[in-house]
Amino acid sequence: MRVFFRFRVFNPLAHVWVLLSFLLVCAGCTDPEPSTSPLTDALDRSVVVPDTVTRVVPLAPNLTELTVAAGGGDRLAAVTVSDDFPPAIVDPLPRVQTLPVDYEAIVGHDPDLVLATDQVNTPDDAAPLQQMDVPVYFFSFNAVTDIFEGIRTLGTLLGTSSQAEAAADRLTSALDTLRARTASRDAPRVLVLVGDETLYAFGGPSYVNTLVEAAGGRSVTDHFETAAPTLSEEFVLDAAPDVIIGLFGDDYDTRQLARLHPTWDVVPAIQTGRVYSISPDLVSRPGPRVVQGAYRIAALLHPDLDLPAPPALIE
Amino acid sequence: MRTALLSLGLLGALLVTVGAALSFGSAAVSFADAYHVVAYRVADGFGASSPLDVPDPIAERVVWHLRLPRVLLALLVGGGLSVIGVAMQALVRNPLAEPYILGISSGASAGASLFYLGFLPPLLGQALSMPLAAFLGGLLSITIVYLVAYTGSRLSVARLLLAGVAMSALMASVTSFITFSSPDPGKLRAVLFWLLGSLSGTQWTDLVWPFVTTASGSVLLFVLARPLDAMLIGEESAYHLGIPVEALKRLLIGLAALVTGALVAVAGAIGFVGLIIPHAVRLLIGVSHRRVVPVAFIGGALFLAWADLAARTLLPEQELPVGILTALCGVPFFLALLRRGSYGFGAP
Numbered sequence: 001m002r003v004f005f006r007f008r009v010f011n012p013l014a015h016v017w018v019l020l021s022f023l024l025v026c027a028g029c030t031d032p033e034p035s036t037s038p039l040t041d042a043l044d045r046s047v048v049v050p051d052t053v054t055r056v057v058p059l060a061p062n063l064t065e066l067t068v069a070a071g072g073g074d075r076l077a078a079v080t081v082s083d084d085f086p087p088a089i090v091d092p093l094p095r096v097q098t099l100p101v102d103y104e105a106i107v108g109h110d111p112d113l114v115l116a117t118d119q120v121n122t123p124d125d126a127a128p129l130q131q132m133d134v135p136v137y138f139f140s141f142n143a144v145t146d147i148f149e150g151i152r153t154l155g156t157l158l159g160t161s162s163q164a165e166a167a168a169d170r171l172t173s174a175l176d177t178l179r180a181r182t183a184s185r186d187a188p189r190v191l192v193l194v195g196d197e198t199l200y201a202f203g204g205p206s207y208v209n210t211l212v213e214a215a216g217g218r219s220v221t222d223h224f225e226t227a228a229p230t231l232s233e234e235f236v237l238d239a240a241p242d243v244i245i246g247l248f249g250d251d252y253d254t255r256q257l258a259r260l261h262p263t264w265d266v267v268p269a270i271q272t273g274r275v276y277s278i279s280p281d282l283v284s285r286p287g288p289r290v291v292q293g294a295y296r297i298a299a300l301l302h303p304d305l306d307l308p309a310p311p312a313l314i315e
Numbered sequence: 316m317r318t319a320l321l322s323l324g325l326l327g328a329l330l331v332t333v334g335a336a337l338s339f340g341s342a343a344v345s346f347a348d349a350y351h352v353v354a355y356r357v358a359d360g361f362g363a364s365s366p367l368d369v370p371d372p373i374a375e376r377v378v379w380h381l382r383l384p385r386v387l388l389a390l391l392v393g394g395g396l397s398v399i400g401v402a403m404q405a406l407v408r409n410p411l412a413e414p415y416i417l418g419i420s421s422g423a424s425a426g427a428s429l430f431y432l433g434f435l436p437p438l439l440g441q442a443l444s445m446p447l448a449a450f451l452g453g454l455l456s457i458t459i460v461y462l463v464a465y466t467g468s469r470l471s472v473a474r475l476l477l478a479g480v481a482m483s484a485l486m487a488s489v490t491s492f493i494t495f496s497s498p499d500p501g502k503l504r505a506v507l508f509w510l511l512g513s514l515s516g517t518q519w520t521d522l523v524w525p526f527v528t529t530a531s532g533s534v535l536l537f538v539l540a541r542p543l544d545a546m547l548i549g550e551e552s553a554y555h556l557g558i559p560v561e562a563l564k565r566l567l568i569g570l571a572a573l574v575t576g577a578l579v580a581v582a583g584a585i586g587f588v589g590l591i592i593p594h595a596v597r598l599l600i601g602v603s604h605r606r607v608v609p610v611a612f613i614g615g616a617l618f619l620a621w622a623d624l625a626a627r628t629l630l631p632e633q634e635l636p637v638g639i640l641t642a643l644c645g646v647p648f649f650l651a652l653l654r655r656g657s658y659g660f661g662a663p
Contacts, residue, residue: 197516198507198508198515198516198634199634224632224633229630229632229633230633230634231632231633231634232340232341232515232627232632232633232634233381233515233516234340234341234342234377234381234382234632235341235342235632235633237342237373237376237377237381238341238342238343238373238632260516261516262380262518263376263377263380263381264376265376266372266373266376
């Protein structure tokens with residue numbers, strides 16, 4: 001009873017203290033940053049990024065990989081709960097949730113810059129962070145060149161331009177090499193699937209078709225106007241792909257696909273056993289490893305081709 | 316005479332529908348090829364050494380293994396949901412009742428997704444099959460809705476609809492939650508399937524449970540036509556006519572959960588079929604269940620077969636969940652029906 005009473009007496013005073021300290025903190029955060037420069041991101045938003053960025057929080061795993069490739073691995077303050085690469089860098093780091101965005105956790109890591117991509121988050125998601133003076137820079141990856149350009153942009157943002165330029169150049173030339181090596185080959189008709197039961201695939205606007213083409217294949221889904229069409233089973237029967245590449249992981253039993261779609265027994269890829277499954281992270285995650293993904297696809301399409309190892313930017 | 320004409324017309328419409336569903340789709344199969352396949356397979360099925368040529372293997376797969384089971388499932392699901400709508404409307408004496416609106420479909424979805432994603436305790440998981448889990452989910456949902464709506468001696472329609480909406484929302488969040496928290500990477504597919512409904516990828520073996528439950532349920536409702544007619548006048552009158560009202564109500568609820576559960580397990584939650592079709596049928600041929608049950612079955616079957624044909628042809632070479640289309644047609648209809656106020660099956 002006595003304790004309860006004391007609490008009530010002290011309560012007003014406590015309020016004053018909380019209020020005072022709150023005002024002090026707020027006065028601190030409205031102070032302008034030492035030096036800043038306004039930039040325009042991929043969504044045409046104007047973002048004020050401090051000149052020296054030491055604490056970065058990427059809101060998607062591909063942005064983490066791109067940051068590391070651009071030479072900013074040591075600037076990462078936290079990564080998302082879905083991050084798994086490169087393990088040596090991301091495993092010790094704290095995790096934040098991004099779907100939906102855990103604002104408190106992000107602000108708690110005191111970032112100078114938050115990286116976002118319109119594939120995962122919207123500019124509206126960024127508004128609360130901007131309100132708290134945390135700049136959010138958006139990337140958009142539609143073509144493979146956007147990925148390489150993203151590395152260069154990150155170099156500018158983080159002040160690691162020389163490293164980033166070198167990385168982007170190496171990836172570009174590795175993809176050019178692959179194109180040159182497969183150019184003389186007959187291009188098989190290729191179907192890349194994301195789902196084995198519901199047939200999610202990649203339409204014309206997706207960069208995945210560029211990877212298939214660089215690997216010496218012809219995508220059967222590049223005429224779709226949407227980036228992520230859901231195919232009908234009839235379409236696959238009609239398109240008759242020579243090779244099916246599923247992004248179902250390295251451990252996937254490829255016979256499962258024929259079990260789920262018994263009518264496909266006449267599809268050339270099923271008849272000749274050219275159904276493969278590779279790690280989705282190499283293809284559907286628009287980051288520096290898409291070049292490795294293209295090399296992996298090329299090795300499946302043209303097994304007799306003697307290819308050099310793709311550049312491993314991140315060990 | 317009029318009934319004979321109507322039956323003939325519906326039979327013709329059914330044939331035209333199946334014919335259209337077999338002929339159109341993303342793969343280019345000509346009419347001639349489509350019927351060649353059907354004729355060949357039917358002759359083959361009767362053991363006759365067919366005089367016909369062996370059809371093109373791709374056309375055969377498209378027509379016989381993709382399109383035919385799918386249109387048959389559309390007919391079963393549409394017909395089943397429609398007659399269950401008729402039964403629910405007789406049960407609560409209101410034309411707004413329907414398995415989707417009263418929460419049976421979303422309860423069945425929740426049961427099916429709990430089973431599919433392996434979230435049930437192992438002992439329970441082994442004892443159940445997916446249709447059974449869907450049945451139990453639907454039964455739980457409609458029982459709660461019914462108990463909430465039942466005040467003293469009568470059923471409050473406002474409470475019934477509100478409780479149905481609330482249970483639908485609750486069960487949909489259960490489905491979303493378990494799919495969201497599942498480690499299965501195909502979870503997006505699962506949640507879309509059970510929330511929106513789709514007939515994509517139907518195989519012949521998928522037809523067994525929907526056929527058994529829908530056929531026996533429809534026959535049972537047809538046999539019960541007279542007691543159902545009596546229910547429309549009022550429970551008290553039905554009781555005085557010697558009908559065991561309480562037993563009939565329990566039977567109807569159980570039947571609705573059973574058929575809806577079997578249909579949702581293979582097709583997801585497809586809404587509003589049981590609302591539009593019985594209403595339209597009553598406008599055409601009156602309220603007698605001896606005619607309403609069979610005509611509503613065929614009407615629902617036709618409606619869903621056409622909706623599914625639209626779902627797989629609107630976007631070329633792609634699939635749309637058919638539940639989107641039935642909701643697009645059904646919701647304006649539902650609102651108009653609400654606006655018209657109560658209509659008492661012809662009797663005020």
